[in-house]
Amino acid sequence: MEVKKEVTIYDLAKTLNYSPSTISRALNNHKSISKKTIKLVKETAEKVGYRPNNLAAGLRNNKSKTIGILVPHLNRPFVSTLISGIEESARKAGYNVLISQSYDEAEIEIANARTLYDSRVSGLIVSLAMQTELYDHFKQFTDQGIPIVFVDRVPKTYNSYKVIIDNYTAGYKATKHLIQGGCKRIAHFAGSQHRNVYEDRKKGYVDALKEHDLPIDESLIIPFKTLSFEEGEKATKKLLKMEQPPDAIFSANDTAAVSAILCAKKMGFSVPEDLAIIGFNDDPISKIVEPALSTISHPALKMGKISAKRILEHEQKEQDDLLTEVSVLNTEVIARASTRPIN
Numbered sequence: 001m002e003v004k005k006e007v008t009i010y011d012l013a014k015t016l017n018y019s020p021s022t023i024s025r026a027l028n029n030h031k032s033i034s035k036k037t038i039k040l041v042k043e044t045a046e047k048v049g050y051r052p053n054n055l056a057a058g059l060r061n062n063k064s065k066t067i068g069i070l071v072p073h074l075n076r077p078f079v080s081t082l083i084s085g086i087e088e089s090a091r092k093a094g095y096n097v098l099i100s101q102s103y104d105e106a107e108i109e110i111a112n113a114r115t116l117y118d119s120r121v122s123g124l125i126v127s128l129a130m131q132t133e134l135y136d137h138f139k140q141f142t143d144q145g146i147p148i149v150f151v152d153r154v155p156k157t158y159n160s161y162k163v164i165i166d167n168y169t170a171g172y173k174a175t176k177h178l179i180q181g182g183c184k185r186i187a188h189f190a191g192s193q194h195r196n197v198y199e200d201r202k203k204g205y206v207d208a209l210k211e212h213d214l215p216i217d218e219s220l221i222i223p224f225k226t227l228s229f230e231e232g233e234k235a236t237k238k239l240l241k242m243e244q245p246p247d248a249i250f251s252a253n254d255t256a257a258v259s260a261i262l263c264a265k266k267m268g269f270s271v272p273e274d275l276a277i278i279g280f281n282d283d284p285i286s287k288i289v290e291p292a293l294s295t296i297s298h299p300a301l302k303m304g305k306i307s308a309k310r311i312l313e314h315e316q317k318e319q320d321d322l323l324t325e326v327s328v329l330n331t332e333v334i335a336r337a338s339t340r341p342i343n
Contacts, residue, residue, distance in 0.1 A: 007050040016044060067311055068116035068124040069099045070109065074154070076255075077283040079127065079302045082151065085304020086125060093312050095122065102129040110137040117141060123311030128153040130192045130226055141313040147314040149307045153195050161310040162326040163303050167197050170296050171204025172333040173249050174278050177294065177333050179212050181340030183248035183276050187239050189260070191227050191252045201252050219242070220246055224256065232256030236263040240275070247275060248339075254279035258289045261338060276339045284303055291337035299329050 001338065009027075013020045018041070026033045026041035067090050071079045075248055083099060090097050091122070098119055102109035105277030109129045116124060117140050124141055126148060135158050141148050142160070149161040178186050188205050191198030202221070209216055222235040240263075251257035264275050271277060271291055279286060279295040286293035306327050335342075 007045075007048050009050075011048070012041065012045055012050060015048070016041065052126070064096075064120045064122060065094060066096045066098055066119065066121050067308060068119065068121035069097055070116065070126045071099070071123065072101060072102050072104045072127060072129050074099070074101050076145060077285075078152075078281050078298055081300035082127070082304040082307075085301040085306075086308045087304075089305045089308035089312070093308075095308075095312070102132075104130040106131040106133070113137045114140070117146075120169045121146065121149055122177070123147045123149070123314060125151060125307045125311065127147045127151050128155065128195065130195060133194055147311055148340060149310045151303055151307045153197055156196060159324050161307075161314075161324075163307050163310070164196070164326065164330075165298060165303075165329045165331050167200035168204045168207075170280070171201035171250070171252075172208045173204070173333050174201075174280065174296050175205045175208035176212075177335065177339060178248040178250060178276055178278060179208065180216070180342040181248075181272070181276055182343050184214055185217070185220065185244065185246045186214070186248040186250060187222065187246040189224060189227065189235060189251035189253075189256045190221055191224050192227070193223070198252050205250055224252075227251070227253045227256045229255050229259040232259030233263045236260040237267070240264060240267055240269060245275075249275065249277045251279045252279065254281045254283040254295055256284045256295060256340075257295070258285050259294055261289055261291070261293065272338050272340045278333075278339055282334055286334075286336070289338075294339040295334050297332045297334055299331070302329060 009020050009023045012023045022033065022307050023041055026038045028046065029038060032118055067086065069083060069086060073079055087097055098116060098121060100112040100116060102112060106129055109132055123146060135155050147161065149163060151163040154162045154164055177188060186209065188202060190202050192203065193199050206216055232251065236259065249260050250259060257277050260277050264271055269275050276325050277293065279293050281298045282295045286295045
């Protein structure tokens with residue numbers, strides 16, 4: 001099968017008997033070209049199937065009108081909603097997006113960052129991999145004046161835009177909700193503690209216990225690598241086989257919390273009477289599991305829109321004075337059947 005030749009600006013120039021530069025200006029609505037000529041060139045381009053080479057344009061002016069997105073996992077509801085918010089704002093401004101996932105591995109994140117840099121993105125939006133502890137791979141962007149927005153999982157020390165929630169207060173609220181339901185021995189599914197989100201949620205959990213004169217039992221704080229379903233099941237089995245099992249679990253995400261509900265029920269425990277459980281993110285599965293999972297709201301769509309807005313606004317700024325601007329969004333407890341009524 002013969003492959004049809006790609007139509008170029010030079011083909012359009014030959015067809016219309018214009019110079020290639022005139023064709024280029026007409027396609028870009030240049031003020032030096034008449035409206036009549038612009039209309040003719042665009043109609044002819046559409047008729048013959050011409051496609052603009054955005055990559056070539058990006059190579060010429062170092063601006064591809066493309067936003068790079070680097071996230072841990074595309075199949076997580078929070079991430080997919082975050083990307084929807086980014087895409088919506090980018091599309092309205094005439095930008096495209098390039099999406100890449102790190103699978104929570106630092107080496108893959110480094111390689112993908114290089115690929116996005118080589119693609120000459122206009123800006124980069126990043127939610128860090130669970131394993132990432134160094135940030136040298138982002139220096140190539142900032143050295144070239146390419147704005148970076150870190151969202152949700154952000155570095156502690158790196159000059160950039162950041163869009164986050166108040167994870168400390170969210171962790172405090174989640175734990176206090178369990179305490180108000182009469183729970184006194186509360187376990188915590190903690191994510192990797194070098195990631196800001198999980199470190200701050202744990203701090204909120206600890207301070208809520210302290211404020212209500214409840215002991216901090218390290219055996220009830222379970223470290224996780226990725227807060228996966230499998231890890232949640234394994235941790236729940238371990239906790240419920242203890243001589244003094246917990247009467248509640250605060251999980252730093254919904255995935256592990258849902259696995260805790262299913263595992264507890266399988267082991268003969270009643271949720272929430274024997275074991276109250278609260279998660280984090282308000283993923284769709286939290287409404288489907290039985291009993292429905294109490295959780296913490298996580299405004300992913302809004303975070304995505306704000307992240308894209310930071311990139312789009314950056315080019316309009318004469319200076320980078322606000323490069324360290326941090327947007328902090330609030331969260332709320334969403335009480336459902338997996339936790340006890342507040343006393």
